[in-house]
Amino acid sequence: MTESLQSDLLFEAFETQRFRNNAETVLSRLEKHLADLSIRGLELTDPAVLTEAARSLMTSDRDRPTAFDEEQLAAIVDLYIRTGIQVHSPGYMGRQFSGVVPLSGVIDFVSSVVNQPSSFYEAGQLPNVAERIMADEFNRFIGWDPERFAMVTTSGGSLANLTALLAARNRAFPGFWARGNSALGEQVRPAIAVGADVHYSVARAAGVMGVGEDRIVRLPLDDRQRIDAALARPALDAAEEQGLTVFCLVASAGTTAVGAFDPLDRLADVARERGLWFHVDGAHGASLLVSDKLRHKLSGIERADSLTWDAHKMMFVPAPCTLLFYRNREDSRGAFRQTASYVFDERQDIYTAFDSGDKNFECTKRPMIMPLWALWAIYGKGLFAEKIEYLCALTQEAHAILEKENDFETLHHPEANILCFRYRPEGFGDADIHQLQLDIRNRIKSQGNFFISKVDVDGSAALRVVMMNHHINAGHFQMLLDEIRKAGQPQ
Template identity: 65%
Template sequence: MTRPSPEVQNLAIFPPDSGGRPSTGSDMASVFDPERFRENISNIAPRLERYLADRSTRGLDLVDPAVLTKAARGLMTTERDRIADFDADRLNQIVDLYTGTGIHVYSPGYMGRQFSGVVPLAGLVDLVSSVVNQPSTFYEAGQLPNVAERLMAEELGRLIGWDPGRLAMVTTSGGSLANLTALLAARNRAFPGMLAGGAAGVRDGIPAVAVSEEVHYSVTRAAGVLGVGERQIVRLPVDRSGRVRADRVAPALDAAHRRGLRVFCLVASAGTTSMGAFDPLAELAAVTRPRGIWLHVDGAHGASLLVSRRHRDRLRGIEHADSLAWDAHKMLFVPAPCTLLFYRDGAAARGAFGRPPGGRGASYVFDEEPDVYSALDSGDQNFECTKRPMIMPLWTLWAVYGPALFERKIDRLCATTRHAFRMLRAEPDFDVLHEPEANILCFRYRPADLEPSALHRLQLAVRHRLRGDGRFFVSKVDVGGVAALRVVLMNHRIGTAHLAQLITEIRTTGQRVLREEAAAPGPRAERSPR
């Protein structure tokens, strides 16, 4: 064999620097140096420790995007022709900017969204996953993550009530993708010809999906991706608490059938995004099963109540569903994304994307001769090829602490939300819109002399002012076409004193908005509180 010349060897190993001369490679080595990594961890860890220890009540300091962009650009090296020398101060400033401009999810003032502060140990495991970088779609690339998925499928599947020898679970990057995947599996079971022939493969009715009026927008988006247009979406009426009215489902399905629609899937919610409502799953299953309709449950938020012996009855009837989407990055308190998609029948999991292509186009990942290793692959069951080992933080917490950690925090959050309901109901100038079923509560600030036409605008103004003041972060949602304030209690540090402070701040803010509006020139009806 002819060996390349020393010059070629040097060029192949050490690319030229800006002057056309081979570099030594020492700058590259320093980037990957384990000791440098340890130093970086030593610098960042105290900053994160202070972040976790901060118990101040604060919401969100919303920075002007132009200001933040300028600050971020100022932290970028101007070096372009060589690897810049490491600057520890620059890294520290980046970390401080990152932690300082986000929502402080560990603060008692954070009550606005459905993602939570993670159990700190889960963050450490997520760091391990990032460093070792083992994509988990195929066993040979991520051995322990694939085993961990099987173990968590056993643990959580037992809570669902499905046959452990028959069910299947795959992890996906978020509830939206889980809902899409489940709808694919349902469609392909009902219309198997569509896998090969697309819309031309439909022979028996127009594909349609039935959804709650309160369904998450990802479901209707997913239907659109599948070619199910708006006219093919059957919307099911809900009661005042946001639950599907089971008595109205059969008539709606019959009406759809008369229109030539074939509903292949009904999507129920276990914890709607707006009000945290749980649809009557047992009643819905009694309607769908005789008709051969797939029942998918979007439990992205509320499925975690299955871990609680006190609250799991909210999902009564889940054992009759065909599939379930469950976000662990919500009420199981792990880093996002970590979504678990369960199928009651494991064979249905392989129906979402059809048979694996094998040597016909993806021979680099799919084996023609399955073995004990490839049996744990999930590449034929999920859309992602490269997928983070998102199960590892959840499995590690379960392995180290057991399910009681999750149960106690869930019970605490639900109890605190119930207490907030009682406190608000006792205030004469507040309207509480529903009894909370989990940890989401919607209400309005409504002083006695408020004109009905101003109710919507006042809620929006109060929410924006609260966010701007930076002590509390709550969200808003339209209920019955009128804006409402919405709290999602994800932090076990929230107590009665914080809830009382929030009520006082909402009232003070609302009165200030109304005074400013009354003092402003012009017709009152044309003014909008801001």
């Protein structure tokens, strides 16, 4: 009886030959896309025009399956590719996500088809084993006790920061999870200390957790845009005098704005003196740990209590893929304290010991570790180290080029692959420079040859490049400067 409810088109949608044909259609277009190394930025499309184009590719039959159209699929893929940021182009210098190592996209494709959510071992066996393997591999660079540390994957650095801060709060205030603020008493006002240039996700986490953005203690920065360790103690003393109970100090290993690395060793001293949880947001810069030449920038990382590491940034795999590390395994279980009979087993065995559902926010979680593990298994760390070292050296070269140009102003010495600067032609006073940078960035974006970003540095707008593509060279950067000069002419 039930067989009569299923049409032939339903079965055709799942046919393996159909799958092969679909894959070949998509593969041919992606191959062409990856082979195109022309200089191109972002071609913004009017949202109304794009909406109409997308709707025109949709079937008009809403009540039953329609026959498959290969040309329709090709048109959808072409539209998808054409309207996105061209992360594989030498013109892309704007954001911290990168073009992926193509093999990692292939593995991600496998993950999408086999569909094995990885918060529980029984649903995703290899992903859970791979997660443990990569935890051990990366801990060799962090330096924690291999018998005591823990790592869990989570969907993005913002969620990792929130999870770590929850663990920190629950350790400092054990009754908060169950009873909220009522567990603290009227005199206790939890607070989080951060660098003035910290990523906005930390302030957002404070709001989500009920700590409140007003209880973010912003520590002063030095002339390199890092937390000034000498001024951290007076700032914490002032917070205590205001009745705040700081329970966590957050440092950055590669700030989003300028790529600065806070002095982790000195800040670890401050945190230890005051009994604070020490969290390092290394979403961008933690990947430098895999480079023998650059690892020193994270000196002191072994003293952190937790570390956020985005592999979808400088490890060049599909987003999201974030690794959240804890120095002490017990702390990894402190962020969430719940029971649920339908997923959590009362008694652990050799299988459930690999489950991470009690340590991460997601119940259904993509097996995001698989592309990273596959690349590491096949290429080893050398592939990543070589690309990271090239990108950082390229950024140094770009800085040296700017230093020789009279109409440009450098704002910092780059520590990794992020560089901020301003175009300062003759005839523009300080009052006009801010708006000029904004105008230049928008004109560059609309022209479609390069894609760069902007950021406020010391209260004034600056142009920002992030070197994420090993096909970029100094010549491309010189071309960008020429385009900036043209965009900076009076309109």
